């Protein structure tokens with residue numbers, strides 16, 4: 110069965126006439142409602158009342174059901190009862206198993222080919238190529254955003270989606286990013302044939318019937334996801350985890366606020382509220398509406414004097430956002446409370462301050478390295494109602510991963526690795542996949558901020574950039590101005606991590622920690638940042654941190670984790686106007702010797718930790734120029750270019 114293009118708006122009606130087409134068919138819908146119902150006729154509604162849904166939603170569901178041909182439609186209400194039923198079913202099928210040591214915790218193993226985001230198969234679809242990518246130098250592939258032409262998208266979708274849900278149930282997930290109905294919140298509807306996705310979306314976003322009321326007649330972000338393995342399945346399904354790694358496609362249509370994801374069940378590719386919506390699509394909406402959608406944690410830091418400051422920080426994937434957001438201060442009298450650990454939506458308020466909300470409702474955190482020593486608050490958060498993916502399991506029904514060796518009660522316990530193999534601590538190989546994850550409800554975090562669901566958000570005073578920089582980059586520096594901060598963010602780099610498909614320890618560019626999540630032309634994105642500055646606004650100060658500098662023995666120079674509060678302390682004192690604690694350098698202001706509180710720490714090699722090595726930065730200046738010239742070219746905003754020129758000059762004086 111094919112979709113009648115005169116009546117509906119299937120994906121083929123992309124590009125040029127899109128907006129008007131949608132409008133026409135929107136009106137036409139009321140006429141064709143009956144036709145749609147008839148076409149839907151053979152697909153039973155297994156749960157929920159289709160007729161009570163807003164007309165737009167009915168059309169969306171009908172149109173996509175007709176395309177993907179599921180055996181039934183299940184409209185989710187997000188309730189615990191619903192989740193329990195799904196969990197029982199998945200346990201029976203063998204896809205989930207209960208971790209008996211906890212309350213309502215489950216573990217699941219994916220097909221080992223489906224373990225991370227796939228940047229190379231992630232596309233932005235716009236009519237004009239340069240709405241998506243920058244004018245890169247000839248022969249240079251853009252690394253920020255991959256563009257796909259609407260016609261090519263149609264071809265790609267045509268070869269994947271028709272009939273892709275055959276024999277499976279299509280779940281309809283209404284969800285809100287941000288508190289339901291809040292002024293900064295947005296609504297999405299995800300269609301999926303993965304129950305794992307249903308269960309995870311329930312943790313990561315707000316899924317409930319209030320979303321329908323809040324939606325009313327407004328528009329919503331259309332999210333279409335399929336594991337891409339219709340029944341009867343021809344190939345062997347590994348670990349009861351259906352997926353189609355060879356055919357993965359994650360495509361976004363920003364003008365239409367629509368996302369198509371095929372072939373992967375892994376979180377970053379399949380929980381479409383997260384990276385696809387809250388960053389790639391939302392950054393487009395944010396540009397249009399004058400706000401920001403960023404890959405940032407949000408934390409509230411209370412000093413011993415009782416004053417609280419809110420800070421947002423952008424680090425690339427697997428570079429420490431969750432850890433910083435839940436930091437347990439090693440300095441007495443300090444308190445950190447978490448607002449969000451991955452994504453911030455921020456908008457300037459009437460009072461000129463920048464307000465941030467966490468659009469998510471849960472944490473999708475990196476498991477390895479998370480322990481009571483490094484991140485006790487995360488550990489406390491996932492003691493119940495959580496889903497663990499690609500971690501290992503002990504014979505005692507506990508989760509296990511690298512970093513828990515010292516905390517596990519029985520050091521000789523039999524462990525089943527993420528690959529299903531028997532294993533013991535000390536044996537070669539790893540127990541958990543390096544990108545194994547926990548999904549846990551944010552409200553279970555013992556230090557979740559009381560205002561974390563405040564619809565207006567919390568006022569941000571500082572923005573921190575950072576990455577894994579084994580060499581050359583000091584622990585902390587303050588940028589000279591908003592413009593210099595934007596330039597510094599555009600130079601962000603980090604060692605590759607397991608969160609995407611890259612291997613090895615190469616230092617890669619990850620401007621603003623957004624390389625994998627850029628929703629539109631990166632030059633225009635930088636311009637958008639610059640444009641946000643006005644005289645009446647109190648611009649946050651911008652900092653750069655590096656917890657990952659190493660010495661000649663390849664050892665971290667800084668203890669990190671809870672001790673990062675010492676760096677936050679310095680930042681806040683700078684915000685307070687303490688001039689004498691800073692020393693100007695060509696890249697920004699670093700701490701004056703002794704101005705970071707190191708009390709109670711072992712030996713710290715201050716000079717090595719804080720140095721701004723001449724050779725390194727001279728070379729970096731050249732490399733940055735090459736990068737921005739090649740990758741951003743004529744799209745690079747003039748003020749950013751001016752900052753680059755000025756920094757290069759200053760660095761020559763080192």
Ligand SMILES: Nc1nc2c(ncn2[C@@H]2O[C@H](COP(=O)(O)OP(=O)(O)OP(=O)(O)O)[C@@H](O)[C@H]2O)c(=O)[nH]1
Nearest residue numbers: 426427428429430431432475477478608656669670
């Ligand atoms: N050495 C050191 N390692 C850290 C520090 N903070 C975090 N890590 C490690 O970095 C890894 C990733 O940390 P996360 O906090 O999960 O990173 P993230 O930025 O939230 O990652 P995504 O969820 O992928 O966006 C973990 O293995 C942590 O143990 C630190 O201050 N020092």
Ligand SMILES: O=C([O-])CC(=O)C(=O)O
Nearest residue numbers: 226376377384426451608
């Ligand atoms: O998107 C994901 O898969 C997980 C995540 O938070 C990131 O990679 O930044």
Ligand SMILES: [Mn+2]
Nearest residue numbers: 425426427451
């Ligand atoms: Mn992240």
